[in-house]
Amino acid sequence: MKKDDYYPIIFKRKSIRNYDLNPLDNNILKEISEEFDNLIPLYSNINTEIKIISTEDVKQRFMKKAPHYLAVFSDTSEGYLTNVGFMLQQMDLFFSSNGIGSCWQGIPIPKAEILNGSNLKFIILMAFGKPLDPLYRDSMNEFKRNPIEKISKVTGADNLLEAAKLAPSATNSQPWFFTGNDSAINVYSIKPNFLKAMVVNKYIPIDVGISIYHLKVAAEHFGKTTEIIFDKDEKKDSPKGYTYYATLKFSME
Structure with missing residues (x-):
């Protein structure tokens, strides 16, 4: 999977809410998980953890399902939420540059077994998968x-x-x-x-x-x-x- 200049992607990316619920290929999921090690933190002293979980691992509340989610955990040092935003947006642009749809998810939360599987605080989810809607905007006017x-x-x-x-x-x-x-x-x-x-x-x-x-x-x-x-x-x-x-x-x- 490529990691090009994300600047052009910023001007056409969009949040994808409709997904093919079939799981992505395991090799693709492996490459996605490997990308976690390349993420640049805003604050290097803050411990974070990112897990790939399935739709069955999430309590769905008022949101359409996706085949996969990134579940993000962090310690609560000063600036931890800003650090999560800075880091996870790298994944959002990584997905978009590789033909994968994604969307920040503020409402759904993982089920108890996922929450209990980390010593850090759960922060937020990001849905991802093969998009059923067009991946990119046709025009800047759509923003x-x-x-x-x-x-x-x-x-x-x-x-x-x-x-x-x-x-x-x-x-x-x-x-x-x-x-x-x-x-x-x-x-x-x-x-x-x-x-x-x-x-x-x-x-x-x-x-x-x-x-x-x-x-x-x-x-x-x-x-x-x-x-x-x-x-x-x-x-x-x-x-x-x-x-x-x-x-x-x-x-x-």
């Missing part, structure tokens, strides 16, 4: 995303932010916000109102992790190296109504 000027105060980095804004998010809430310039971008989330927070609070850090990975992919596509840091001063000076997550520093290779 329902906020314009860059609504999510950013950055100038001179639209080529990076276009990729970041296309990140998937729970209920398409698009919680991210960016400040900085073309050499350093600070990543925030917008704090939701009370009612919205009841639905999306758990997922916001995951969604932000996804957008951070999209930024990294875009930067590397345009020949930049990326250093991701946690800036205590930026956190302290966060604008009212925003939560700081990370700063991406860019330099030319």
Whole structure:
């Protein structure tokens, strides 16, 4: 299975919800599991575990079935949800670049025997399998995303932010916000109102992790190296109504 530049995939990927329920070939599943070792964490000190499980291993709640799921577990160190978003989006783009459909699943959970099989906390599922719907979007117009000027105060980095804004998010809430310039971008989330927070609070850090990975992919596509840091001063000076997550520093290779 290939692992090409994911940048073009970002602009045509979509969440697949209808699957052929026949299992994928065992050799393909083996290659998928081997890809777990290649995932880059956002925080190297956080322990994570990813398992491939079947549709019979999942409590189905209000979601269509898929033949396979990635079940993600993590310790609960600071930043663990953002780390999961950053890592699992690598699998989402890996699937899409190899003709496999996938979709983040925030509602279903594994059955007890799967949950009890890990010493880490269960975080989220990702469905995957052979898609019954078209794998890619026909047009950028199919994305329902906020314009860059609504999510950013950055100038001179639209080529990076276009990729970041296309990140998937729970209920398409698009919680991210960016400040900085073309050499350093600070990543925030917008704090939701009370009612919205009841639905999306758990997922916001995951969604932000996804957008951070999209930024990294875009930067590397345009020949930049990326250093991701946690800036205590930026956190302290966060604008009212925003939560700081990370700063991406860019330099030319």
